[in-house]
Amino acid sequence: MKRIYFDHSATTPIDRRVAEVVLEHMTEKFGNASSIHSFGREARKAIDEAREKVAALLNAESNEIFFTSGGTEGDNLALKGVAYANRKKGTHIITSAIEHHAVLHTCEYLEKQGFTVTYLPVDEYGMVRVEDVAKAITDKTILISVMFANNEVGTIQPIKEIGKLAREKGVYFHTDAVQAVGNYPIDVKDMNIDLLTLAGHKFHGPKGVGALYIRRGVRVEAIQHGGGHERNMRAGTENVPGIVGLGKAAEIAQSELNSKMAHISALRDRIIGEVMAKIPHTKLNGHPTQRLPGNANFSFHFIEGESLLLNLDLKGIAASSGSACTSGSLDPSHVLLAMGLTHEVAHGSLRVTLGRGNTKEEVDYFLEVLPAIIQRLRDMSPLYGTSAHTKVSNPCSDCHVHAH
Numbered sequence: 201m202k203r204i205y206f207d208h209s210a211t212t213p214i215d216r217r218v219a220e221v222v223l224e225h226m227t228e229k230f231g232n233a234s235s236i237h238s239f240g241r242e243a244r245k246a247i248d249e250a251r252e253k254v255a256a257l258l259n260a261e262s263n264e265i266f267f268t269s270g271g272t273e274g275d276n277l278a279l280k281g282v283a284y285a286n287r288k289k290g291t292h293i294i295t296s297a298i299e300h301h302a303v304l305h306t307c308e309y310l311e312k313q314g315f316t317v318t319y320l321p322v323d324e325y326g327m328v329r330v331e332d333v334a335k336a337i338t339d340k341t342i343l344i345s346v347m348f349a350n351n352e353v354g355t356i357q358p359i360k361e362i363g364k365l366a367r368e369k370g371v372y373f374h375t376d377a378v379q380a381v382g383n384y385p386i387d388v389k390d391m392n393i394d395l396l397t398l399a400g401h402k403f404h405g406p407k408g409v410g411a412l413y414i415r416r417g418v419r420v421e422a423i424q425h426g427g428g429h430e431r432n433m434r435a436g437t438e439n440v441p442g443i444v445g446l447g448k449a450a451e452i453a454q455s456e457l458n459s460k461m462a463h464i465s466a467l468r469d470r471i472i473g474e475v476m477a478k479i480p481h482t483k484l485n486g487h488p489t490q491r492l493p494g495n496a497n498f499s500f501h502f503i504e505g506e507s508l509l510l511n512l513d514l515k516g517i518a519a520s521s522g523s524a525c526t527s528g529s530l531d532p533s534h535v536l537l538a539m540g541l542t543h544e545v546a547h548g549s550l551r552v553t554l555g556r557g558n559t560k561e562e563v564d565y566f567l568e569v570l571p572a573i574i575q576r577l578r579d580m581s582p583l584y585g586t587s588a589h590t591k592v593s594n595p596c597s598d599c600h601v602h603a604h
């Protein structure tokens with residue numbers, strides 16, 4: 201059976217052109233970038249070139265790019281690093297309720313360290329309101345962290361406006377742009393961004409490598425100590441193959457951004473149009489227009505998300521859901537709940553995230569099999585049927601314990 205990958209927000213395949221340079225720097229050009237000899241100099245030069253490519257993608261300067269082990273580390277370094285370096289100025293941080301756990305759990309940790317955190321609500325489309333950010337700022341606020349684009353529903357936040365507000369108030373602005381980099385144009389200067397997190401594996405680079413952009417002059421304290429790597433910001437022998445691969449992925453992302461956006465947004469629009477037209481009792485999650493080009497997210501009433509995923513998987517289609525029912529947790533997505541969805545509706549959600557390798561044929565196949573799967577699952581649901589359209593009490597039929 202042909203397999204179809206519609207889960208690019210979870211991870212992406214490494215581009216062959218990236219894999220080639222990664223292999224080269226694992227085998228022939230294996231030097232330690234701190235070594236004086238030619239092997240070391242070769243590695244150092246490769247890192248410098250990668251730094252320039254990542255900087256170019258963001259319209260940053262190369263000395264503002266610090267390599268990390270990925271998105272989670274970048275978010276930790278940004279939040280803890282700014283918090284620790286600026287705690288004499290203030291101890292208040294503003295973020296949103298729909299951040300990735302790399303930001304949310306770091307904020308919860310910082311609360312235990314004596315910081316206070318405001319978790320801003322979002323509207324029904326998953327959008328942070330700029331006026332809510334403005335209202336939350338106090339003279340103790342040192343950092344605002346709002347993600348560029350949400351990983352579940354794809355909503356793109358008013359980044360430039362939040363950045364402008366932060367700059368006016370003298371507050372640092374960090375954005376977790378892991379989902380946006382390589383999928384959407386980003387200009388850290390134009391958008392008033394002080395810190396930005398990115399991760400290689402979300403845009404056809406390797407896993408376990410990423411970068412944090414730190415605008416020149418922003419005060420950040422290192423959270424990992426050892427050698428003087430990354431100008432004392434991140435100790436540890438550089439992951440040269442990963443960094444070189446990240447640079448190559450950034451270069452490709454920059455040159456192919458427009459064609460990629462056009463290709464995947466056309467496929468996404470077809471999916472959204474057809475699903476909303478053909479499948480009743482369906483809700484589109486996320487903003488209708490301000491969303492990532494490759495993201496479609498639906499809630500199908502009277503459906504349990506994991507059953508849907510398993511049925512799609514049997515047809516060779518890999519997608520994901522907003523709930524974590526199968527991973528031992530019965531909590532539905534914190535993102536969908538923050539957007540005002542009930543537990544029941546949030547449980548029946550499906551995320552389809554497209555990549556540049558997806559084709560119209562794959563989308564057609566998906567649109568062919570999906571309505572029948574939904575109908576079959578609904579026919580089996582005790583909640584769906586003659587008199588049932590209103591009595592949605594507990595559609596999570598596979599769960600033995602109910603948290604709600």
Ligand SMILES: *Cc1c(COP(=O)(O)O)cnc(C)c1O
Nearest residue numbers: 270271272300302351378379399
């Ligand atoms: C994937 C992701 C992360 C985590 O990145 P890793 O490289 O997997 O650590 C952080 N934030 C967002 C929005 C993501 O999508």
